[in-house]
Amino acid sequence: MPTKEAAQARDRAGEPVVELTDVERVYRMGNNEVRALDGLTFTFRAGEYWSIMGSSGSGKSTLLNLLGCIDRPSSGSYRIRGTEVATLDDDELSEIRGQHIGFVFQSYNLIAQLNVLENILVPLFYWDEPPPDAEERARMLAERVGLGGRLEHKPNELSGGQQQRVAIARALVNNPAILLADEATGNLDSKTAQEILALFDELHEEGKTILLVTHEPSVGRRAEHTLRLSDGRIAEVTHNREGAST
Amino acid sequence: MKGGLMRTVRLGVSSLLLHKLRSILTTLGVLFGVSSVIAMLAIGEGASKHAQELIRELGSQNVILRSVKPPEDVVTGGQQSRMASYGLTASDFRRMRDSFPGVVRAVPVSILQQEVRYESRALNPRVLATTWQYRDVTGRPICEGRFLSPDDERSVSNVCVLGYEVARYLIPFESAVGKNIKIGSEYFTCVGVMLPRVPLSADPPQAGADVTGEVFIPMETGIKWFGDIQVKIRSGSREMEQVELHEIYAQVDASEHVELVANAAKAMLARNHNQMDYNVVVPLELMMKEEETKRTFNIVLGSIAGISLLVGGIGIMNVMLATVTERTREIGIRRALGAKRKHIVTQFLVETVVLSVGGGLLGIALGLLIPVIVEKTANMPTIVTPTAPLLAFGISAAIGVIFGLYPAWRAANMDPVDALRHE
Known part of the structure; x- marks a missing residue:
C-alpha cells in the first residue's frame, strides 16, 4: 500500500511545491492597518513535514489561510506547484483549492448529511471532470485511515478520532500538493491525538507534504521541521531530529 | 457538473x-x-x-326579437279583466325575412298556452307554433323521428314534435313517435322527439307538473286551431293577452353582420311600434x-x-x-x-x-x-x-x-x- 500511494504522488521529493516571495497581508480595521504577514519569503518542498508555530497574533492563521488559498496576499508572490495564485480570481482560487490543497480542520468539519464515503468524495465533487476512479480512490483512503468498514456511517455516528480520520482521507482524495492541518489534534484526547499524529508520520513516510499548524510545542516537535512565526515574520526555523525518527 | x-x-x-x-x-x-x-x-x-x-344554444349567428309585455299603464279602472294587445306582428316577421340583406332565414314563434295530454297524463308545457326552419336556426338536434317539414306546413296538418322531457313524461316507456297527443281540444300525431335543451344536469327528472318542456307544432296549424289570443289565468284574475308572435329568430349570414342586423332590426321595430313591447337579444353580444x-x-x-x-x-x-x-x-x-x-x-x-x-x-x-x-x-x-x-x-x-x-x-x-x- 505505501509504495502504491507514493507512486501516485505527482511531486518528486525535494522539488518546491509552495513558494512564498515577499508575501504581505494587510488587514484594514477602521483606520488602523494590521500587518499580519510582513514580507514572508519561504519555500516548502515536496515530501517535507513542517509544523508552523507561533503565539496568537503571530500571523499563523493568516499564513494558513493564504497557503490554503482561501485568502490572497496583499502583495508578493505565492506559487503552488508552479502556478502563481496571488492574482487569481475567486473561481480560479476555488479550482486551485480543489486540485492542490488538502484541508484538515481542528473541528473535523465533516458535512453532517453525508456519510463517510460521500464526505471523502466532496473535493472531487467540484472538479469539472471528476476522475473515473474517484470512488475507488475514496474507498482505498477510507481503508488507509482505518475506516473501511464504516463507509455508510454518518459523522454523528463516529467518535472524534474517527471523524478526524475521515477528514484526513477527504484531504488526501485529490492528491494535494500540501496537506494543511490546522490544530488537527486540538479537539482530541491525548491518546487519540497520538494516533492521529502517528497517521501523519506514516503519511510523511509515504512522501506526502504536510504542514501542521499548531500552538502546542509537543505536537510541533513531531514534525521534521518547525517554522516559528512572530509578528508576521519568520522568527526561527528548527530541524527536529526526533520528529523524523518517532 | x-x-x-x-x-x-x-x-x-x-x-x-x-x-x-x-x-x-x-x-x-x-x-x-x-x-x-x-x-x-x-x-x-x-x-x-x-x-x-x-348562450350558444340561442345561436351565435342569430338575432332574436322577443315580445315583451309593456309596462302597465296607470289607467287601472278597477277592472279585473281586460284585453292587452302587444308584441311582434306578422308584418315584423315579413320585414325581417324579406327586407334585411344579411338575414339568411327568419323563423316566427308563437307560444300557446295549451294543455298537452296523452291518455291519463297531462302537462302544461310551452307549445311553440313555428316553421320547419326553427331547427336550422337553433341547431337543436332531434333525438327520434323528424322535425316539422315544409309539407306539414303546406297541408296544415296536425303533427307535433315533443321536447325530450315532455315525451318522457307523457309516454315513459315507449317511443312517442306515431302516438296521438291531445293539445287543447285537438289531436296531433307525434312525428319526432327533440334532444334535451341543456345537457341533462345531475338532478333527476322532476315529477308531474314541474316538468317544463316544449312541444312544437306548425305555425299555420297553430293559428288554425288556437288563433292568436292567449288566455292567461293568473292568481284569480283573468287576463286576456293578444300577441301575434312571441319570438322571431333571424339567422345572419356571417357573425360580422350580426351587430348590423341587430341595429337595423331595432330601428325597424322602433319605427313600427309605438310602445316598448319588444326586446332584441343578440346571443353573440351575450357571449362577448x-x-x-x-x-x-x-x-x-x-x-x-x-x-x-x-x-x-x-x-x-x-x-x-x-x-x-x-x-x-x-x-x-x-x-x-x-x-x-x-x-x-x-x-x-x-x-x-x-x-x-x-x-x-x-x-x-x-x-x-x-x-x-x-x-x-x-x-x-x-x-x-x-x-x-x-x-x-x-x-x-x-x-x-x-x-x-x-x-x-x-x-x-x-x-x-x-x-x-x-x-
Missing part, C-alpha cells in the same frame, strides 16, 4: 430531510397557492362553460359579455392566486435565508474544499426549487381533488383544463428559482475565511 445535477438534487433532498417538519411547513404556502389556482380555474371554467352553452365576465373573473382569480403564491415564495425565501445562516459553516467547508460560487448557488437553488416544486406537486394533487369535491357537494360543474396543472407546476418552479436566488447569492458570496470561523 454533467452528472452532477442529479447528485446535487439528491444532496438537496437529503439536506431538506434533515429538517422534515420545517421543510413540510415551508412548502405549505406554495401548496395552497397552487391548489387554489387550479381549483379556482376549474370552478371558473366550469361556470363559464355552462353559461356559454346556454360572458367572455368579458370570464376575463374579469380570471384577473381576480389570478390576483388572488398570485398573492398567495407570492406569500408562499416569501415564506420559502425566509426559511432559505435562515438555512443559509445556519449552514454558514458548511458553506465555508465546501468552499475550502474547492466549491466555486456557482456550485454553492446551484446547491441552494436546487434546494429551494425542490421545496417549491414539491409543494407545487402536492398542490396540484389537492387542486385536482377540490373540484371533484365541489362537483359532488355543491353540484357545480367544474372543468380542469390540462394547462392549469402545467401552469401551476411552472409557476411553482419559477417561484423556487426567483425566491431562491437571493439566499443562494448570499450563501455564495460569503467569505470562506469568515464562513469557516462561523460557529
